[in-house]
Amino acid sequence: MKYVVALILGLVTGAALFALGLLYNPFVADRSLSPLSVTRAETIALNFSPVPSESIVFTNDGEKIHAPNPEKVLQLWEAPIRRTSAMVSLMRDARGESAGVGIKFSSTSERTRLFSGKALTDSVWYIYLPERGSMFIQQTENYWQFLRQVAFPAWRSSGNNWRGTWLGNLTSGPNALGTARVVGGSGSFRGLEMEAVESLTVDAFSADVGFVAADGQLIIALPMQPMSEQPD
Amino acid sequence: MLKTFFIGVVLGLVAAAGALYAVPAVDQVREASVVLVAPNGGNFESFHANIPMDRVMVGAAGQEQPLPPGLDWPVDEALAGVRTEVFKIRNARDAVVGVAVRTAAQREDENVIDWVLHLPARGSMFVTMDALPQEGGHRLGEIRDGSREFAPLSGFVSERWVADTSGEEDAPLGRIELTATYVGQLEPLDPPESVE
Numbered sequence: 481m482k483y484v485v486a487l488i489l490g491l492v493t494g495a496a497l498f499a500l501g502l503l504y505n506p507f508v509a510d511r512s513l514s515p516l517s518v519t520r521a522e523t524i525a526l527n528f529s530p531v532p533s534e535s536i537v538f539t540n541d542g543e544k545i546h547a548p549n550p551e552k553v554l555q556l557w558e559a560p561i562r563r564t565s566a567m568v569s570l571m572r573d574a575r576g577e578s579a580g581v582g583i584k585f586s587s588t589s590e591r592t593r594l595f596s597g598k599a600l601t602d603s604v605w606y607i608y609l610p611e612r613g614s615m616f617i618q619q620t621e622n623y624w625q626f627l628r629q630v631a632f633p634a635w636r637s638s639g640n641n642w643r644g645t646w647l648g649n650l651t652s653g654p655n656a657l658g659t660a661r662v663v664g665g666s667g668s669f670r671g672l673e674m675e676a677v678e679s680l681t682v683d684a685f686s687a688d689v690g691f692v693a694a695d696g697q698l699i700i701a702l703p704m705q706p707m708s709e710q711p712d
Numbered sequence: 713m714l715k716t717f718f719i720g721v722v723l724g725l726v727a728a729a730g731a732l733y734a735v736p737a738v739d740q741v742r743e744a745s746v747v748l749v750a751p752n753g754g755n756f757e758s759f760h761a762n763i764p765m766d767r768v769m770v771g772a773a774g775q776e777q778p779l780p781p782g783l784d785w786p787v788d789e790a791l792a793g794v795r796t797e798v799f800k801i802r803n804a805r806d807a808v809v810g811v812a813v814r815t816a817a818q819r820e821d822e823n824v825i826d827w828v829l830h831l832p833a834r835g836s837m838f839v840t841m842d843a844l845p846q847e848g849g850h851r852l853g854e855i856r857d858g859s860r861e862f863a864p865l866s867g868f869v870s871e872r873w874v875a876d877t878s879g880e881e882d883a884p885l886g887r888i889e890l891t892a893t894y895v896g897q898l899e900p901l902d903p904p905e906s907v908e
Contacts, residue, residue, distance in 0.1 A: 486713045487723075492724060551782065552782060553768065558807075560832060561809075570788075578791075585811055585836070590740055595729070604828060606813050613819075613824070614817075614826050616826075665826050667819065
């Protein structure tokens with residue numbers, strides 16, 4: 481009997497060691513530097529709040545930690561969209577003034593591989609800026625570092641929350657440098673192909689209700705002008 | 713006994729690694745696609761949103777009865793001519809397969825009508841519609857970009873309002889019907905093997 485108990489204890493310890501190794505795997509790269517931080521192209525910065533209660537509308541299947549807002553919004557409970565969330569947000573420019581409206585659809589990705597530090601989400605943004613036009617952003621986001629450095633410590637803490645300052649780039653593709661693909665639809669963006677990076681700054685997170693204090697930012701790099709069109 | 717414990721530890725490590733490797737962390741539910749072959753080439757697929765059941769949000773200035781109830785649409789002069797609607801979208805079998813956003817906006821130089829369709833198990837597509845409807849009331853648009861399954865596709869989307877005529881008590885008022893016509897990218901054929 482004691483051998484069976486020892487074997488079960490060993491199994492549990494082994495599984496726990498594996499989970500710890502996964503969480504603190506030093507071989508998973510932490511991409512904290514945005515590929516667009518060194519670009520010479522003109523960029524547009526759009527800020528938004530990822531906190532559901534601060535967005536215009538946020539909805540999901542109603543069973544995740546982020547509660548839908550407003551409370552009576554239609555929920556995405558049907559099986560094919562149960563792992564999807566929709567957020568409508570006011571987009572602000574770098575000066576904090578409203579620049580337009582952004583709608584983000586996010587779905588957990590089937591390409592998620594926790595083994596190699598990939599907690600992936602396939603997401604798209606539709607952004608309409610009245611003064612400039614519309615654009616479509618498609619990206620793969622990796623939340624692994626966020627889960628490791630914010631969500632897990634929040635879950636582990638006695639108060640189920642985390643406070644601090646965490647800044648991370650979420651975008652990990654589909655472009656070669658790990659940037660999002662952006663296509664312009666109308667206005668001055670019409671016909672343009674651009675790239676973007678979405679980042680998140682978290683100041684407070686709760687394992688019960690999700691984001692408490694956080695800011696999101698999209699940096700969109702406009703296409704570089706050909707050398708012949710650049711001023712001397 | 714210590715030896716048994718260490719064997720258990722190794723087995724636990726292997727079992728956890730094997731389980732994580734073999735069992736997918738995410739398995740999206742996928743409705744079988746209803747894609748038909750068009751007689752003149754390409755494929756087409758029909759989506760629709762039943763109104764009002766599938767309408768998630770109507771974002772526009774000055775609504776007396778906002779949808780969803782409690783919606784606080786920003787009072788901003790810049791958004792005065794913008795109407796954004798979010799829907800659940802269904803396939804030809806009336807099963808919900810995704811979500812979509814339609815934005816209509818009046819600009820000084822052009823009117824904008826854009827759709828983004830997001831089908832979690834397949835990908836997304838971005839469609840820009842003509843501002844003016846065709847004869848018969850439908851509107852045509854072009855697939856500008858797509859992700860994953862839709863990335864290599866181009867084509868057109870038509871949008872039309874189909875009023876319900878069934879007269880059933882719980883029937884929708886009608887539906888917004890979107891018919892996507894896909895054209896794949898031409899791929900070069902493999903060169904014929906030389907016959908020696």
